[in-house]
Amino acid sequence: MMYSIEQLTDKVNQALDALAYNNKVENLYLPIKYTLDNGGKRIRPVLMMMAYNMYRDDVERILPNALAMEVYHNFTLLHDDVMDKAMMRRGKPCVHVKWDENTAILSGDTMLAMAYQLMTENAAFIKEALAAEVTAYFNAMATFNEATIGVCEGQQFDMDFESMDDVSEAQYMEMIRLKTSLLLSKSLKIGAQLAQADENDALLLHEFGEKIGLAFQLQDDLLDVYGDPAVFGKAIGGDITSNKKTFMLIKTLEMADTQSRKEMEEWISKPEFDKAAKIEAVVAIYDKVGIREVCQKKIEELFAQGMDALSKVWVEEQKKAMLYDFANRLLKRKS
């Protein structure tokens, strides 16, 4: 059967409305929903389905591809409006006006990644028919998409945290998991998937990368405070003077006694201060609660979990030697 333009437009709009978003990253997806809910004519996806419909009836099959084109198109409008410093789009304020420029950049990036994700979504229907290699390829593509979207989400969390004064340890760990660990764990997983490794092996390698990545980031936070300035390469205490909500800051506020916490909070809220004095005072509190040891212990835990995951990967030990070596190098670094 041939569908009318109206029928196809309805299908596209319904599918756009039904798109699922990660509610946990509301600030990232609200501008995207706002952008996609623009009453547009959906010309591109409808054209795609029309061309398809000339040869086949089952137009729903390419709905994800059609949506990919629409999402991509709207991404370009969003970023173009930033670059052109436009104010209005279809009678509504542009995203960078209603929110701000960084929101517009990042929401746009995410839409671009969403578009590619949609392009691969209907791989599911292809899978039945084909060789293991292609299945592996699509699994890898799906993993890649998880990575590209996840990193955008992590960046959004990081931006959100700047204006929050009650970031929890769990929130911080989730943020660095997305911003730092994800590309490590997904790199490993994609390698395993493309090699058609056992699924459990792919998961274990993913876990190895994730834990090592988290340990790496905490190590970075630790070096910022307790590193050797001659070796570390940048000024010590940068995270302290910028009030960066690191594991150490969050955990110290949690562990400190009332007086120390009050002192910490005073330093954090001071708009002007002597940098050296602030670093000295905060490090004194860090030392008092013993945060260095707490952080070091957490790093070792994560490292051990990563190594444990690697140990369970079902290949000869000698083939894992380089990954053990890699992890060890990462954790022993001083800069």
Added chain:
Amino acid sequence: MMYSIEQLTDKVNQALDALAYNNKVENLYLPIKYTLDNGGKRIRPVLMMMAYNMYRDDVERILPNALAMEVYHNFTLLHDDVMDKAMMRRGKPCVHVKWDENTAILSGDTMLAMAYQLMTENAAFIKEALAAEVTAYFNAMATFNEATIGVCEGQQFDMDFESMDDVSEAQYMEMIRLKTSLLLSKSLKIGAQLAQADENDALLLHEFGEKIGLAFQLQDDLLDVYGDPAVFGKAIGGDITSNKKTFMLIKTLEMADTQSRKEMEEWISKPEFDKAAKIEAVVAIYDKVGIREVCQKKIEELFAQGMDALSKVWVEEQKKAMLYDFANRLLKRKS
């Protein structure tokens, strides 16, 4: 055989150096080359190849996937530096410092699209083994990638043209082909590819979309000058007051006599002017050279070429009716 980290890193660096760029869009790709040529450790791609190498020897096979991850990673750094207003990265000025913020946004977007393109590049080796459906899927993915990259290139041309006073008709047509036509022609082509249409049909549909898209954009330029203000929806003459290098402006400068051209150039170079007076004067020159008819003729030519392509598509006429209808609606619009 197991490769060493050094061997894998070398492979990645060589492949990164060998990446081909479209030299025609130098301003877009220079910051990308600058970003990728950063002496980084290539951790992510090397990890991916290490994991792969645990199961298989032919690591070169996943080099494109590995590069995809590295390019994507560097894209995130580029955009993050914009959002964080960072100045330096690895001892070199950030892209938005060395160039500007818009360059950094757009180069980053392009890198994200390049990353996905690399992810699908090695589809070639899979193709041999499999069903027509999967081939169709990969063809569609390749087309999608041409679209996402092409639009970025078109946006770059548009930005470049703002500071150029000698944009040619051919350059303008190429810019609107990329910015306006590409998503139409690629939408059609993807639809045909996913339906496993004859390749020639896919090309004809692509051509139809391209020509109609170009006609659409010229129609837009024409309406900006000669449209009915009550119907057009925005102020008439906006392109004239902003000196937008449209087909009409470019062609008028080419066709006008010496005195009219001089008058046009004076209006273009005036930093301050009365809007209504400028529009009136420029339209008078437009009328004198008869640009309205020239533009209208060009639109009709493109429209006819598009219709001709569609007529050659090897399906029953009734199945093309909606596309004919679509094109007619687009060209008869007044707003």
